[in-house]
Amino acid sequence: NAGVTQTPKFQVLKTGQSMTLQCAQDMNHNSMYWYRQDPGMGLRLIYYSASEGTTDKGEVPNGYNVSRLNKREFSLRLESAAPSQTSVYFCASSLLRGDNSPLHFGNGTRLTVT
Amino acid sequence: GESVGLHLPTLSVQEGDNSIINCAYSNSASDYFIWYKQESGKGPQFIIDIRSNMDKRQGQRVTVLLNKTVKHLSLQIAATQPGDSAVYFCAEISWGKFQFGAGTQVVVTP
Numbered sequence: 358n359a360g361v362t363q364t365p366k367f368q369v370l371k372t373g374q375s376m377t378l379q380c381a382q383d384m385n386h387n388s389m390y391w392y393r394q395d396p397g398m399g400l401r402l403i404y405y406s407a408s409e410g411t412t413d414k415g416e417v418p419n420g421y422n423v424s425r426l427n428k429r430e431f432s433l434r435l436e437s438a439a440p441s442q443t444s445v446y447f448c449a450s451s452l453l454r455g456d457n458s459p460l461h462f463g464n465g466t467r468l469t470v471t
Numbered sequence: 472g473e474s475v476g477l478h479l480p481t482l483s484v485q486e487g488d489n490s491i492i493n494c495a496y497s498n499s500a501s502d503y504f505i506w507y508k509q510e511s512g513k514g515p516q517f518i519i520d521i522r523s524n525m526d527k528r529q530g531q532r533v534t535v536l537l538n539k540t541v542k543h544l545s546l547q548i549a550a551t552q553p554g555d556s557a558v559y560f561c562a563e564i565s566w567g568k569f570q571f572g573a574g575t576q577v578v579v580t581p
Binding site: 398400456457459 | 479502503505507512513514515516517520522560562564566567569570571572573574
């Protein structure tokens with residue numbers, strides 16, 4: 358039981374390049390999330406998927422897109438990377454959004470945009 | 472306590488002592504609270520949670536206290552060990568929406 362798995366662990370991009378961050382969970386959770394973590398700040402929600410087939414914007418969605426591929430997988434795409442997107446990205450899952458259950462996090466993708 | 476900005480507050484604790492980490496939350500409608508531990512290079516790890524109808528909850532070596540009157544949450548770690556060195560942050564949840572504090576760096580000294 359691996360929990361939440363993210364790939365890649367590290368990535369360096371040049372400004373304007375694109376990439377997709379992958380996330381998969383094996384806990385049969387319905388809801389999945391993408392957060393970014395910047396130094397000295399709390400986690401900020403980029404996008405979430407409350408259930409398979411739905412996606413919604415969080416508080417910082419600009420410059421990102423997501424795909425809920427199936428119940429297990431939720432990917433985050435940067436179409437044209439910018440230095441402001443240098444951050445650590447965390448995928449998380451929960452049993453069901455809104456039911457007061459904890460988020461379970463992956464170990465993150467450390468992205469640098471030069 | 473929690474802070475916004477580039478530098479996290481640091482709590483230095485001697486091994487074997489008790490640690491108390493504080494969190495001030497902002498939304499009086501929040502009805503669920505979680506403490507997470509984040510070790511360097513890893514994702515946040517669930518430690519303990521508490522619902523708003525409680526004021527205290529205990530786990531293994533950890534206790535969470537909730538004071539809704541002053542919107543304050545604390546995490547107590549008993550007999551702090553070197554493995555407790557990490558960033559600890561709180562989350563307040565309202566209508567399924569999570570809001571996270573920036574965290575407190577706990578450093579355990581021998």
